[in-house]
Amino acid sequence: MRKAHFLLLPIFHLLFVLAIGHQHLENPALLGMAGILATGCCYAYWKLFSEAESFAVKPTDWLLIPATILGAFVTHYINIDLGYGAVIGAGLVGTIGSFIPMISKKNALLEKAPMAIYCGAFVGMSASFVLEGYADVLIASLSAGIIFVLSTPFFNGFGGKLGTIAFGGVCITALIHFAL
Numbered sequence: 001m002r003k004a005h006f007l008l009l010p011i012f013h014l015l016f017v018l019a020i021g022h023q024h025l026e027n028p029a030l031l032g033m034a035g036i037l038a039t040g041c042c043y044a045y046w047k048l049f050s051e052a053e054s055f056a057v058k059p060t061d062w063l064l065i066p067a068t069i070l071g072a073f074v075t076h077y078i079n080i081d082l083g084y085g086a087v088i089g090a091g092l093v094g095t096i097g098s099f100i101p102m103i104s105k106k107n108a109l110l111e112k113a114p115m116a117i118y119c120g121a122f123v124g125m126s127a128s129f130v131l132e133g134y135a136d137v138l139i140a141s142l143s144a145g146i147i148f149v150l151s152t153p154f155f156n157g158f159g160g161k162l163g164t165i166a167f168g169g170v171c172i173t174a175l176i177h178f179a180l
Contacts, residue, residue, distance in 0.1 A: 071120025144169025
C-alpha cells in the first residue's frame, strides 16, 4: 500500500507519452516511437518499483508545496502578465531559486527548495489558454506540489521528473475543467 501513491508519476508519464502519440496519429513512425517509449517507461517503472525498498516521505517535505506554488505563480506572471515568455520566466525563477540553499547550508528543506520551485516554474510555463488564470495556476501547482512531495524519496536522479510532475498537475487541472 505504501507504493500506491507512486503510481501517480508513471500514470502521468504514460499520459504524456500518449498525448504525444495522439498528436501524431497520422504519422505511423512517430506513433510507433511513442509506443516504444511507453513500453520502455512501463518496464523502467516496473523495475524501479520492484527494486525500491523505502518510500517514506518526511513530514517536513510537505513544506515544499508552497515553494512549488510560488515558482508557478512567479513564472506565470513573468510569462503571461509581463509578456516575457515561458523560457525567460522559468529560467529567471529557476536561477533565483538555485541560490536559496545558500541561506543555510545545513537546512535540508532549503536544499530541496530549488527543485520544488523549478517544478512550479514548469507549471507556470503553461500557455494562457491551458491555465486560464491564477486559480488554474493554483490548482495545477498545488497538484504538482503534492505529486512532487510524494515522489521526493523515490525518483532522485531521474531526468524529466520535474516536467512530468508539472504535466501531471496541469493534466489534473484540465481534467477538472473537462469535468465541469
